Amino acid sequence: MLTYIHFLASNDRIGFVQHGKNVNTLGKSCLKLRRYKMNVIKELKFAVPLFVAFACGASPAVALPFLGTAESFSVLGASTVTNTGSTTLWGNLGVYPGNSITGQESITINEEPALTTGAVYVHEGDAVAQQAQADALTAYNILAGMPSTNDLTGQDLGGLTLTPGVYTFGTTAQLTGTLTLDFLNDPSALFVFQVGTALTTASAAVVNVTNGTLASDYGVYWLMGVTGGSGTGSATLGSSTMFAGNILALDSVTLNSTASILCGRAIALNAAVTMDGNTIANDCVLYANDTGDTTRTDYGSGGFSGSGTGNGGNGGNGGNGTVPEPATLALLGIGLFGLASQLRRRKSA
Numbered sequence: 001m002l003t004y005i006h007f008l009a010s011n012d013r014i015g016f017v018q019h020g021k022n023v024n025t026l027g028k029s030c031l032k033l034r035r036y037k038m039n040v041i042k043e044l045k046f047a048v049p050l051f052v053a054f055a056c057g058a059s060p061a062v063a064l065p066f067l068g069t070a071e072s073f074s075v076l077g078a079s080t081v082t083n084t085g086s087t088t089l090w091g092n093l094g095v096y097p098g099n100s101i102t103g104q105e106s107i108t109i110n111e112e113p114a115l116t117t118g119a120v121y122v123h124e125g126d127a128v129a130q131q132a133q134a135d136a137l138t139a140y141n142i143l144a145g146m147p148s149t150n151d152l153t154g155q156d157l158g159g160l161t162l163t164p165g166v167y168t169f170g171t172t173a174q175l176t177g178t179l180t181l182d183f184l185n186d187p188s189a190l191f192v193f194q195v196g197t198a199l200t201t202a203s204a205a206v207v208n209v210t211n212g213t214l215a216s217d218y219g220v221y222w223l224m225g226v227t228g229g230s231g232t233g234s235a236t237l238g239s240s241t242m243f244a245g246n247i248l249a250l251d252s253v254t255l256n257s258t259a260s261i262l263c264g265r266a267i268a269l270n271a272a273v274t275m276d277g278n279t280i281a282n283d284c285v286l287y288a289n290d291t292g293d294t295t296r297t298d299y300g301s302g303g304f305s306g307s308g309t310g311n312g313g314n315g316g317n318g319g320n321g322t323v324p325e326p327a328t329l330a331l332l333g334i335g336l337f338g339l340a341s342q343l344r345r346r347k348s349a
Helices: 068-072 117-121 127-144 284-291 327-348
Strands: 003-010 013-018 021-026 046-050 073-077 081-084 087-090 092-095 107-109 122-124 165-169 173-175 178-182 190-195 199-201 206-210 219-224 235-237 242-249 253-255 260-268 273-276 279-281
Touching: 068 073, 068 127, 073 087, 073 127, 073 273, 073 279, 081 092, 087 284, 092 107, 092 127, 107 117, 117 122, 122 127, 127 190, 127 219, 127 242, 199 242, 235 242, 253 260, 260 273, 260 284, 279 284
Parallel strands: 073 092, 073 260, 081 273, 087 107, 087 279, 092 122, 165 190, 173 199, 178 206, 190 219, 199 235, 206 242, 219 242, 235 253, 242 260, 253 273, 260 279
Antiparallel strands: 003 013, 003 046, 013 021
């Protein structure tokens, strides 16, 4: 989908505006129009179809959702997805390469029954689910390759208050009680939990988030099977657990009775997702709007799906990750050429 970026001039600055929001302002150090007075182009609005707004220097050329197309899902299984009890989802439901989702009769998606009007959100073994699995695996591999900043092997996460970083567990990870993630009011905060094998939470365990700012690019990711490999990477949420963040399990994800992921996703890369009367929302803004429950927040990061680059969240579409794309440079050149042409014509008029 193309995003139209408008060049707007203001005094000696040129900026980019995306959907009415100032994305970046290029100051004197980036671009200065020395030959033309800025009042010549103050009324100029030259639209260039670009995929994203970008700054000069080392800023990313293209900003895309870090999870790719998997960002639109709240639940994504590999072999199968099963459900018992009344489950409520915000975000797509899918499976690939399997093609079976059982228990849909008691699943509501975006406030619509999964078997009727909500069927548009269900993807069983189709190309949409296939691409989402591929994108989720790409994200998993990137996150698994990040260098560790803290080794928590052998420690229970319950009772801890953690600040942004990459946390590793040599084998299993356990959460009993409450874990607090403190974003430190940093709009580019990123939490990555690299679990060697399996993650298990006790009944009524909680992941809380604090000190966040709105329109952030926050990312919270839980990876299972990082060192143990296939057959070891599972996540099991105990009954009534209130979780936060994106579970990317190399194998399976199991949510016991009434466990919830409010602001996040359950993604199994090689095995099943099993649900039992759960609530999973890939976007806390939508969840709050529909339910009136504002006790949980993702600070506008689209279910903590950001990349921690500080580009800002997309609200319902999630935060922005970065993927370089050389074609963008050509589009920029076309845009700047057109801008210069407009200026020359106005000067000679």
